Amino acid sequence: MHTTTIININITHHATSTNSNKSPTDETMSDNKIALPSEGAHGDRNGTATATCYCGAVQIEVPTEGEGLVDSFICYCTDCRKITASMFASNFIVKDTHLTHTRGAEKLTRFKQSNTIATGNSMENSFCSVCGTLMYRRSSGYPGVSIPRIGTIDDYSLQETKFKPRIETFTKDRCAWLRPADVEVSEEGAYYTAGKAWKSSHDGAGGEGK
Numbered sequence: 001m002h003t004t005t006i007i008n009i010n011i012t013h014h015a016t017s018t019n020s021n022k023s024p025t026d027e028t029m030s031d032n033k034i035a036l037p038s039e040g041a042h043g044d045r046n047g048t049a050t051a052t053c054y055c056g057a058v059q060i061e062v063p064t065e066g067e068g069l070v071d072s073f074i075c076y077c078t079d080c081r082k083i084t085a086s087m088f089a090s091n092f093i094v095k096d097t098h099l100t101h102t103r104g105a106e107k108l109t110r111f112k113q114s115n116t117i118a119t120g121n122s123m124e125n126s127f128c129s130v131c132g133t134l135m136y137r138r139s140s141g142y143p144g145v146s147i148p149r150i151g152t153i154d155d156y157s158l159q160e161t162k163f164k165p166r167i168e169t170f171t172k173d174r175c176a177w178l179r180p181a182d183v184e185v186s187e188e189g190a191y192y193t194a195g196k197a198w199k200s201s202h203d204g205a206g207g208e209g210k
Helices: 024-031 078-084
Strands: 048-052 059-063 069-075 089-095 100-103 108-113 123-128 134-139 145-148 167-169
Touching: 059 089, 078 089, 078 134
Parallel strands: 069 167
Antiparallel strands: 048 059, 059 100, 069 089, 089 145, 108 123, 123 134, 134 145
């Protein structure tokens, strides 16, 4: 017999005020496409932007340009389909030195496994323990970087521009009813394979797969 637990939470997202006495945060939200405004959320500011979970408990700040932003990609592999409960994952890669937890780091739940990873690496998943949003993943094969989700970026206009996927991977696993993505590179399998030097569209970025 299954027991269902209902958790009541206070969502920290709020509607943008129409009051003429706008705070700097309100102004930032109105100037960008932030569909679910939350405290501290901002678009492209000094080369960074925020990414927030569904309930607003966890928020990170990530680079929008430069060496800190390594790449962006779509993955259709069976692992990504299962972990997202969807048909593909839209991701971007950032150096850990350029990822900041602005709030809620203590609310992240992490687990690691390797059973479903095609490369054989282990993958650590970091979820909001309140709402379950997957904030980012970390692979043992690529130390020093994190893989957040494009959908967590608060400013939706950035999802269409600076975080637009450059690559699609594991196209062999793509559902027949999905069309190929408008990307620069398509790979039937893994793009970042073990032992293969990283490729990046950003100067100064890179590393080696282990």
